[in-house]
Amino acid sequence: MTFWLVPIQEDMWDNIQYDGVYGYKSNLSKYIKQGDDLIFYVSKYYATRYGGKIVGIGKVVSEWYYDDTPLYPEEKVRNRALFPHRVKVEVWITGACDVKSLIGKVKFVEDVVQLPKYLRNAPANLGRPIPDFDAKIIEECLRQTMYD
Template sequence: MTYWLIPIQEDMWDVILTQGVYGYKSNLKDYIKVGDKLIIYVSKYYAKIYGGKIVGVVRVTSDWYVDETPVFPEETVRNKGFYIYRVKVEPEITGVCDIKAILDKIHFIEDTAQMAKYLRNAPANLKRPIPDDDGHTIEKCLKGEL
């Protein structure tokens, strides 16, 4: 099991939770495998509530597959699949964790002055896994234990 940081647009979170699927524009099978945990980070772009926050951890329960069915909000508006590389996921922990509030407790963000470079693309953290200790810290934060 490996932790991966996954930035999403805020409106994708409901789909991830209700339909149990995560999708991306390119295939991430070389990184993310069955059993891995995805730490879901809501990017600040277009966010109304959760921008800049981690909202949950989901566990990957399937291999990657291609599905062009529009399910994410951007896709349903245009009636076209954009995030066609998908995996099934199950929520493990949901909550709200302000990443800035735990910067002194996590280590994957090596240069806080350039924090944004660790929080973009998928998987984030420059395509590196999140250390287990940081994953556990984030889970505690989501549970309100920090």
């Protein structure tokens, strides 16, 4: 099992949970495969509630496919798909884990001063998977914040 950190916009989170679809602007099949797990990080860009937090982990349950049907709120406003490369996901844990609370606990952040470089693009962490050890720490953090 491979864990990948993927940044999302806050308004995409409801769709990911309820529609079971994660989308990105380009095809990530070179990295993310069916059976892998996605760790969802909400970027601070336009976020009001979850910015800077990891909000869940979901299992990739399909191959990548292309769908230009507007799904996410921003896509519906613009009436065009911005994230047409998609996979189906089953979210298996949710919460609101502040990334800064993980500093010093996770190993994937090698340079704390440069934290943002580990949180942007998809997959984040400079295109590297998240170590299993770190994924367990993130999962525990999510479990502790499930009902906040």
